[in-house]
Amino acid sequence: MNAPKPQHPNSDVRMRGFMQRATVEQASTWIDAALPDFRLLPSETVSLFAAMGRVLAADVTSQVNVPGFARSMMDGFAVRSEQTYGATSYNPLPLKILGTCLPGKPFAGSVETGQAVRIMTGAPLPDGADAVIPVEHTEINGDSVLVLGEVSAGKHIGQVGEDIRAGEQIQPARRILRPQDLGVLSSIGVAEVTVIRRPRVRIVITGNELLPAGTPPSACRIPDANGPMLQGLVLRDGGLPLVREIVPDNPEALRAALHDDADVILVSGGSSVGQEDHVPRLLAEEGELGIHGIAMRPSSPAGMGRLNGRLVFLLPGNPVSCLCAYDFFAGRAIRALGGQSPDWPHRRVRMVLSRKLVSTVGRVDYARVQVRGTEAEPLAVSGASVLSSTTRADGFVIVPADSEGYPPGTEIEVLLY
Amino acid sequence: MNAPKPQHPNSDVRMRGFMQRATVEQASTWIDAALPDFRLLPSETVSLFAAMGRVLAADVTSQVNVPGFARSMMDGFAVRSEQTYGATSYNPLPLKILGTCLPGKPFAGSVETGQAVRIMTGAPLPDGADAVIPVEHTEINGDSVLVLGEVSAGKHIGQVGEDIRAGEQIQPARRILRPQDLGVLSSIGVAEVTVIRRPRVRIVITGNELLPAGTPPSACRIPDANGPMLQGLVLRDGGLPLVREIVPDNPEALRAALHDDADVILVSGGSSVGQEDHVPRLLAEEGELGIHGIAMRPSSPAGMGRLNGRLVFLLPGNPVSCLCAYDFFAGRAIRALGGQSPDWPHRRVRMVLSRKLVSTVGRVDYARVQVRGTEAEPLAVSGASVLSSTTRADGFVIVPADSEGYPPGTEIEVLLY
Numbered sequence: 001m002n003a004p005k006p007q008h009p010n011s012d013v014r015m016r017g018f019m020q021r022a023t024v025e026q027a028s029t030w031i032d033a034a035l036p037d038f039r040l041l042p043s044e045t046v047s048l049f050a051a052m053g054r055v056l057a058a059d060v061t062s063q064v065n066v067p068g069f070a071r072s073m074m075d076g077f078a079v080r081s082e083q084t085y086g087a088t089s090y091n092p093l094p095l096k097i098l099g100t101c102l103p104g105k106p107f108a109g110s111v112e113t114g115q116a117v118r119i120m121t122g123a124p125l126p127d128g129a130d131a132v133i134p135v136e137h138t139e140i141n142g143d144s145v146l147v148l149g150e151v152s153a154g155k156h157i158g159q160v161g162e163d164i165r166a167g168e169q170i171q172p173a174r175r176i177l178r179p180q181d182l183g184v185l186s187s188i189g190v191a192e193v194t195v196i197r198r199p200r201v202r203i204v205i206t207g208n209e210l211l212p213a214g215t216p217p218s219a220c221r222i223p224d225a226n227g228p229m230l231q232g233l234v235l236r237d238g239g240l241p242l243v244r245e246i247v248p249d250n251p252e253a254l255r256a257a258l259h260d261d262a263d264v265i266l267v268s269g270g271s272s273v274g275q276e277d278h279v280p281r282l283l284a285e286e287g288e289l290g291i292h293g294i295a296m297r298p299s300s301p302a303g304m305g306r307l308n309g310r311l312v313f314l315l316p317g318n319p320v321s322c323l324c325a326y327d328f329f330a331g332r333a334i335r336a337l338g339g340q341s342p343d344w345p346h347r348r349v350r351m352v353l354s355r356k357l358v359s360t361v362g363r364v365d366y367a368r369v370q371v372r373g374t375e376a377e378p379l380a381v382s383g384a385s386v387l388s389s390t391t392r393a394d395g396f397v398i399v400p401a402d403s404e405g406y407p408p409g410t411e412i413e414v415l416l417y
Numbered sequence: 418m419n420a421p422k423p424q425h426p427n428s429d430v431r432m433r434g435f436m437q438r439a440t441v442e443q444a445s446t447w448i449d450a451a452l453p454d455f456r457l458l459p460s461e462t463v464s465l466f467a468a469m470g471r472v473l474a475a476d477v478t479s480q481v482n483v484p485g486f487a488r489s490m491m492d493g494f495a496v497r498s499e500q501t502y503g504a505t506s507y508n509p510l511p512l513k514i515l516g517t518c519l520p521g522k523p524f525a526g527s528v529e530t531g532q533a534v535r536i537m538t539g540a541p542l543p544d545g546a547d548a549v550i551p552v553e554h555t556e557i558n559g560d561s562v563l564v565l566g567e568v569s570a571g572k573h574i575g576q577v578g579e580d581i582r583a584g585e586q587i588q589p590a591r592r593i594l595r596p597q598d599l600g601v602l603s604s605i606g607v608a609e610v611t612v613i614r615r616p617r618v619r620i621v622i623t624g625n626e627l628l629p630a631g632t633p634p635s636a637c638r639i640p641d642a643n644g645p646m647l648q649g650l651v652l653r654d655g656g657l658p659l660v661r662e663i664v665p666d667n668p669e670a671l672r673a674a675l676h677d678d679a680d681v682i683l684v685s686g687g688s689s690v691g692q693e694d695h696v697p698r699l700l701a702e703e704g705e706l707g708i709h710g711i712a713m714r715p716s717s718p719a720g721m722g723r724l725n726g727r728l729v730f731l732l733p734g735n736p737v738s739c740l741c742a743y744d745f746f747a748g749r750a751i752r753a754l755g756g757q758s759p760d761w762p763h764r765r766v767r768m769v770l771s772r773k774l775v776s777t778v779g780r781v782d783y784a785r786v787q788v789r790g791t792e793a794e795p796l797a798v799s800g801a802s803v804l805s806s807t808t809r810a811d812g813f814v815i816v817p818a819d820s821e822g823y824p825p826g827t828e829i830e831v832l833l834y
Contacts, residue, residue: 048631049660052649068634102693104626106637120693122626122734124637163805170808178834179649180807183642183736191631209521209539214465214608217485220523220541225600232469232596243466276519276537317539319600347764388580390597391587417595 018293021300023401024328024364027291031333032342034290034306041263041337044197048186051177054195055238055339060171062188065161070125072101074156077116077138077145078129081153092139092146101126116145125157132156164188174339196339198240202262203230206247206254206279207269207317225319226268230326237331237345238338239264251278258286258307263337265310266330269317272301279314283307295401296364299325311337320390324366346395346415351376353412357397359405368393369414376414393417435710438717440818441745441781444708448750449759451707451723458680458754461614465603468594471612472655472756477588479605482578487542489518491573494533494555494562495546498570509556509563518543533562542574549573581605591756613756615657619679620647623664623671623696624686624734642736643685647743654748654762655755656681668695675703675724680754682727683747686734689718696731700724712818713781716742728754737807741783763812763832768793770829774814776822785810786831793831810834 022030043057072078079095087093095116101107103122111117111128119125119132130153137149164170170188171181177193185193210224217223227243234241247257249270258265258279270279280303283289287307292314294302302325303314313330315322327344336342354375359365369376371394378397379389395416399405406412439447460474489495496512504510512533518524520539528534528545536542536549547570554566581587587605588598594610602610622644628634630641644660651658664674666687675682675696687696697720700706704724709731711719719742720731730747732739744761753759771792776782786793788811795814796806812833816822823829 048645049648051645052652064634066634067639069637102626103624104638177649179646179653180736180740180834182649183646183740184808186630186640186645187634187642187736189631189633189640207520209519213603214606216606217481217483217604220486221521222484223603223606225604228465228468228603229596229600231466232594232599235469236596319597319604323597323600391601417597 018300021293021295021363022291023295027294027302027304027329028332030290030304031311031329032336034304034311035333035336041199041339042197043194045192045194047192048182048190051182051185051193051195052179053238054177054193054198056171056173056175056177057194057196057339058173059169060185060190060193061169062164062166064164064188065166066164066187067158067160067162070160071158072119072121072123072125072132072156073158074132074134075120076132076134076156077147078107078111078119078126079116079131079133079147079151080111080113080129081131081151081155083113084131084133084147084150087147087150089148092148094141094144094146096144116147118145130154130157176340198238199263199334199337200242200261201234201239201264201266201334202242202244202257202260203227203234204247204254204257204260204265204267205243205269206249206257206267208249208276210246210269212246226315226317226322229319229323230266230268230315233323233326233331234266234334237334238340239334249276249278251282254278255282255286258282258312263310264330264334265307265312266315266326267312268315268322271303271314271316277301279303283312283314287312294325295362296324296328296366297360298366299328300363302329304329320368323390328366344415346417349395349414349416350411351414353378353406353408353410355408357399357405357410357412359399359403361404362401364401365397365399365405367397367399368395369397370394371414371416376412435717438710438712438780439708441711441713444711444719444721444746445749447707447721448728448746449753451721451728452750452753458616458756459614460611462609462611464609465599465607468599468602468610468612469596470655471594471610471615473588473590473592473594474611474613474756475590476586477602477607477610478586479581479583481581481605482583483581483604484575484577484579487577488575489536489538489540489542489549489573490575491549491551492537493535493549493551493573494564495524495528495536495543496533496548496550496564496568497528497530497546498548498568498572500530501548501550501564501567504564504567506565509565511558511561511563513561533564535562547571547574593757615655616680616751616754617659617678618651618656618681618683618751619659619661619674619677620644620651621664621671621674621677621682621684622660622686623666623674623684625666625693627663627686629663643732643734643739646736646740647683647685647732650740650743650748651683651751654751655757656751666693666695668699671695672699672703675699675729680727681747681751682724682729683732683743684729685732685739688720688731688733694718696720700729700731704729711742712779713741713745713783714777715783716745717780719746721746737785740807745783761832763834766812766831766833767828768831770795770823770825770827772825774816774822774827774829776816776820778821779818781818782814782816782822784814784816785812786814787811788831788833793829 101119107126131151139146231241289305292303298321518536524543548568556563648658706722709720715738
């Protein structure tokens with residue numbers, strides 16, 4: 001079905017209508033209680049170059065010191081510090097230059113009394129030396145360097161383990177890996193990281209009126225909009241979307257789809273209480289229908305349950321309702337299973353309402369708004385202006401169940417798409 | 418080289434030091450002027466299921482009306498509206514039920530005087546009918562429906578083109594496609610979208626002290642941290658990173674790498690003025706070295722230029738400097754080439770400094786901070802605490818060149834990683 005059906009034109013079926021709706025809070029609580037302990041969701045190992053944005057499965061502890069060798073922090077000369085004592089620009093002290101020490105190309109010999117080795121930033125300190133005198137405190141005189149100032153032992157040297165010590169925890173489990181985190185992991189010699197497996201999310205699209213996504217609409221059939229949308233939402237939330245062909249709106253095909261191999265199953269369509277809405281009954285027969293019917297708008301015919309240890313979400317076929325039910329419930333579960341925060345992933349901004357926002361006490365409203373400067377303008381959602389409201393909106397406002405809405409000028413929180 | 422080298426211990430080479438540094442603003446202006454008109458960057462066609470987050474290359478105009486047929490907005494009965502005139506619960510008017518009209522399954526016949534067709538939300542309106550009477554205003558009596566109220570013509574019907582009209586522009590060029598945008602594209606029969614090609618970014622890593630990313634560090638050589646980091650940054654900015662093996666730090670190999678096929682070339686290492694820093698000279702010889710040396714910290718040895726119509730960025734080998742130079746300059750170009758806003762992609766929040774943040778007049782500072790509640794704590798970046806500062810930081814503050822820094826308690830803007 002392509003839209004919520006609050007009641008059905010058959011009095012027999014009407015008896016099956018939502019006698020009582022769960023609150024949004026009850027539905028969220030049900031999800032949190034039903035979520036398996038995701039430490040049990042297997043982790044997997046991926047290359048550092050495939051780890052961007054993934055979630056660490058375990059703490060990472062460095063096996064090595066960084067730096068792993070004493071290195072110069074300046075361009076200059078590696079010296080024995082006591083050889084510089086008393087040096088000033090009026091009393092330059094000469095040291096014989098033995099050679100050069102470059103990053104990755106250490107000096108083979110040892111620095112002894114009266115000697116120095118030219119050294120560059122990042123190069124390993126040669127044996128015998130205990131300090132670096134920066135180039136700007138020296139002058140060159142033939143094959144000698146004239147030291148124009150004193151340095152103390154350890155000066156301008158990066159010591160072993162100064163940045164990271166062997167045994168130190170450098171990144172905690174659950175960190176979402178950022179570009180610089182990959183750099184740090186590489187620095188300690190980590191080529192592969194153990195990350196939480198992306199939840200595999202089977203997207204089941206059903207509805208006899210539907211054509212495959214992207215097909216030109218025909219006389220009385222419409223292309224599936226929810227498959228591509230849900231695929232994008234699952235990607236946003238770190239899941240691995242599994243999309244297949246449209247499932248025929250019959251109990252046998254839907255029953256089979258509910259048993260597909262996945263961590264989460266999303267069913268779009270057939271979620272309500274009409275005679276063609278098989279999915280709630282099938283889920284109750286095969287597993288558990290935990291919540292069905294929620295006091296919210298849109299998405300009141302949404303539901304959720306579980307089957308064989310996987311979570312199943314029943315999403316209304318109407319695209320706006322589908323988006324809303326996904327964002328309130330399914331996304332929460334997918335993010336949590338993947339080790340991310342279950343909270344809304346949207347950026348929140350405080351804005352001022354440009355017009356009145358009307359809501360009904362007793363249900364949560366998901367009100368799309370357009371952003372105009374610092375003002376949020378509620379979109380008129382008369383009739384089934386489904387498509388236009390989802391493309392034109394910049395974000396949404398969640399109006400709690402105990403609110404009648406807000407007058408113009410109210411400061412509200414907008415969640416940006 | 419693995420760190421900025423402000424001067425070189427060879428007086429001959431020292432003469433080649435940065436005599437004058439460009440300002441950050443001059444460097445940004447150079448990029449904006451050098452950016453080829455990216456309408457010339459070829460677009461490409463991708464499947465709707467691969468289009469999440471891509472940038473539309475052209476306006477999308479609907480070829481079809483949505484809905485494409487008059488459809489019911491309610492569950493109820495399709496009727497001729499004049500047949501309901503005078504109907505009330507005290508004066509129920511009977512209409513014979515001819516059949517049922519479901520979404521995707523239209524009723525074949527026509528509704529005539531005295532007749533009705535059971536209809537569900539989303540189903541096409543049968544011929545002859547001009548309104549839908551909702552189920553809650555009816556009762557069933559055998560094979561007839563008793564109409565308990567009036568409906569006017571057009572009531573509860575979604576008209577052709579009510580959501581989207583054929584010929585209407587529904588999404589503008591440069592839109593970054595969101596999940597619901599994919600749904601809307603699908604609804605109008607679009608199976609493939611024309612998007613701006615992702616900029617191909619060749620990441621050239623050079624430095625004789627470097628081991629391949631993720632290799633355990635050896636006695637005096639360190640694993641490359643910048644390759645994985647830059648790859649993540651390029652992905653974040655919508656580019657397609659091309660990473661290959663480390664390029665030997667010699668002019669022949671680097672010259673060849675500068676000619677690699679790509680839209681943007683990033684060179685990490687060898688960017689300064691030392692004798693081993695070949696890249697600025699090679700770029701000047703082969704193309705144009707537009708900017709070299711920038712009044713900022715870190716990243717002062719960064720540079721940029723062009724060669725054969727592609728942009729080349731010279732990034733210091735020090736990982737923090739590399740990150741900073743990428744974010745200030747290379748990222749800006751990559752985002753713009755891909756059709757995105759060139760501005761910083763980071764989320765900005767206003768916070769209060771918990772400690773003094775010191776800066777030097779005459780250069781822009783990129784100061785990493787940790788976020789603690791509503792306070793931003795500047796990270797101590799003594800010595801080369803390179804790795805620790807990039808992992809520990811939550812974001813950064815840009816201190817302009819004319820500022821000496823800020824006292825504790827100052828409200829500043831933090832850009833979050």
